[in-house]
Amino acid sequence: MYEYYHSLMRDPAPPFGQQFTPPFGPPSTQQAPPFGLPSTQGPSSGPPSGPPPSFLPQQAQAQTHAPGVFAIDPGAIRPCIFRYVYLWLNTGEQFWAWLVFVGRRSASGWRWTGFRWIYFGIDLRNIESFVCY
DSSP: OHHHHHHHHHSOOOOTTSOOOOTTOOOOSSOOOOTTSOOOOSSOSSOOSSOOOSSOOOGGGSEEOOTTOOSOOHHHHGGGTTSEEEEEETTSOEEEEEEEEEOSSEEEEEEEOSSSEEEEEEEGGGEEEEEEO
16 A cells, blocks of 8 residues: 555656556456446447337337336336337326336336437336337
C-alpha cells in the first residue's frame, strides 16, 4: 500500500485524453456499458432498424397473468427478447416494444413512440398482458 501510494505521488498524471494504466494491470477487455444503456446480450442491443408492425394486436390474443398473481412470469416473456412485443400496462397504456433484457422482476428495451424508438425499463408487475411476434 505504502509503495503504491508513493509510486502514484512520484509519477505525474497522464496528459488529458490519454488512458491511465493502473499499476495492478491493464484494464479488462470486457468493459461494462455506461450506466443506463443496454448491455450487449444478443444479436444487437440497439433498437430495430425500422418501425414495428403497422397493426394493433387484440388483447384477447395476449398472455396475461393469472388472477391473484401480481406480475408477468419472466419465463413467459423471455422468448420475446429481440422480437416485436406489444405490451398492455396496468395503467391502460399500450405500445410496441423491442425487449433486449428480461430479469426476474424487470425488463428493458426500446419503446416505439409512434415516431421513433426510445430506451425504457419496466417492472414486470406493471405489465398486464403482452403478445410477441
